[in-house]
Amino acid sequence: MEVQSIPTDESLGAQLVRRFCRLAPSFSRPRAVQLDMLVGFGVHRVLVRVRDGRVDSAETPFGPLPSCDFSLRASADAWSRFWQPVPAAGWHDLFALSKRRELAIDGNLQPLMAHLQFIKDLLAVGRETQA
Known part of the structure; x- marks a missing residue:
């Protein structure tokens, strides 16, 4: 898979992508999770590949339509x-963001719902650096 470099501009979305790509690869849980998830931080995107409960990669995809099981897109703010x-x-939970119409969830919802706590914990890794 061809991958773009991580954004180098100083926009909030680019900063969030760099932070997430730095923290996500260290995330793992002893679960049988196999999925590809596209996370949108405003105009910036990260394709997260999870294999055997471990983040295998978190990279900026090349091209307009990367293959994934589902996507979660919200503004950088x-x-x-x-x-x-x-x-x-x-602002504390994925479904709270969705209810506020701040988060769009698209694609196959089965892997999202089957591994919901894993995904919630993975997407919250950005909180750990601020605590």
């Missing part, structure tokens, strides 16, 4: 609020 050490009510 929404992710920034979600990643606060103690997020405010309505």
